[in-house]
Amino acid sequence: MxxxxxxxxxxxxxxxxxxxxxxxxxxxxxxxxxxxxxxxxxxxxxxxxxxxxxxxxxxxxMDGYKMDKALLGSYDVETLLTVLRSLSSVFEDERAQGTIERLQTISANSDGAAGLAVSLETRRVDPEALPKLRTGISERRAVRFDYVRADNERTARTLEPLRLHYKHSNWYVYGFCRTRRDYREFRLSRMLDVRLTEDRFAAHDEGLTDRPPAVYEEDEQTCDVVFRIYPEALSGALDQFPQADKNFHSDGSLTMRLRIHKPLEARWLWSILLGFGPGAEVLQPTELRFILRDHLQKALLLYDGKKD
Incomplete structure (x- = not known):
């Protein structure tokens, strides 16, 4: 000590x-x-x-005393500092802050300024959830929470948390779900009332925590979704679908083609397209056009006051 x-x-x-x-x-x-x-x-x-x-x-x-910088180059140090500062702000991690102070002693930028910034935004997440999950991971303590699935069903879960991810502007936690008796990944924005328990769990096989995501076979479950994006929704569509095939038109509109797994069940896709309002129109498949049209009609009934 x-x-x-x-x-x-x-x-x-x-x-x-x-x-x-x-x-x-x-x-x-x-x-x-x-x-x-x-x-x-x-x-x-x-x-x-x-x-x-x-x-x-x-x-x-004493002025002028510096540590040896041979171990890490200035680029390495500045990159590590940037990431650690972001993590420290999210988790209020004293250990990360200590590492920051040690790295600053060999940083080329005395003012701490760097040409890189990272923001791990947490506005979509309960601010108490991340620290609880990280404690659960480090101390091997199970967590309990309610989870709202993609089909909007709310279920109670008990999880042995193994790893936190930040991807696609969202936080996820990966671990062993005791409720489903299998490894699962949960989106934190859908986790409600996260509770850290005193129930300890044994270490897991590291190989299990690095399993690749499911790969969908090219069969009837996947198909092309084609939609027309009009100028008023152009920037939003480029943000949401950066990997889509794009075809720009002289009127400023854009046709996008995207390979989607089960698009007739992909509620995440529906919400994005409907969120563009009159700025987006589905061209294919026809069944998806009908689904979105039905959702729009039901929404109109709410605002017209005609829903029972």
């Missing part, structure tokens, strides 16, 4: 001009007398710790 504190104190001093003994004692939960002894140990070990007198005095590292 003392060794860890001494190492942490070195990096802390490297990243601050002067820190008082009271601040350091509060940071590491020890007495000021212990800090004085730690400073003596660091000086004896050859670290150039200097004492600054006065009202705002304390301890610091």
């Amino acid at each position: 003392k060794l860890e504190r001494l190492i942490a104190m070195i990096y802390k001093l490297l990243n601050h001009e002067v820190l008082s003994a009271a601040v350091l004692a509060d940071e590491y939960g020890v007495s000021q007398r212990t800090i004085y002894r730690d400073i003596d140990v660091l000086c004896a070990a050859g670290f150039p710790v200097v004492s600054v007198l006065g009202q705002h005095g304390g301890y610091g590292i």
Whole structure:
């Protein structure tokens, strides 16, 4: 414990001009007398710790003292700092903050500015869910929650969480679902009332956590969906369907062709297309046109006050 504190104190001093003994004692939960002894140990070990007198005095590292940068290049350091800062802001992770301080000592940018920024937005997620899930992963504790499936059915689940993902602008958790007795991935925005339990679980085979996603065979379950996008919905469609085949027209509209698994059951696709309003029109398959038309008619009944 003392060794860890001494190492942490070195990096802390490297990243601050002067820190008082009271601040350091509060940071590491020890007495000021212990800090004085730690400073003596660091000086004896050859670290150039200097004492600054006065009202705002304390301890610091001699000007010009730098750590060896041979281990990591400046690009590596700045990239790691960017990612760690984003993770630290999401999880309020003290360990990540400690790593940031250590990396800053070998960063080429003294002001912390970098040409890269990462935002792991959490506005779609219960702010308490991510820390609970991460604790469940690190401490191997099961979590319980209600989950709203794609078909809108709400089910109670118990999960042994193994890994968090951030992809397609959404957070997901992967683990062993005790309810279904199989490995599952859950979208956090659909998880309700996440509760961390005291029920511990054993370590899982690492190979299971790296299983590739299901690959759908090219059969009757997949088909091309073709839709026309009009100018008022152009930017939104490009954001939502970047991998679609695109054919631009002279009037500013765009035809998109996308291979979709079970498009007549893909509610996520319906909601996106309907969200474009008059800016999108499905051309193929015809059955999907009928589905979207029925949804629009039901919505009109709600606003016309004619629904029973």
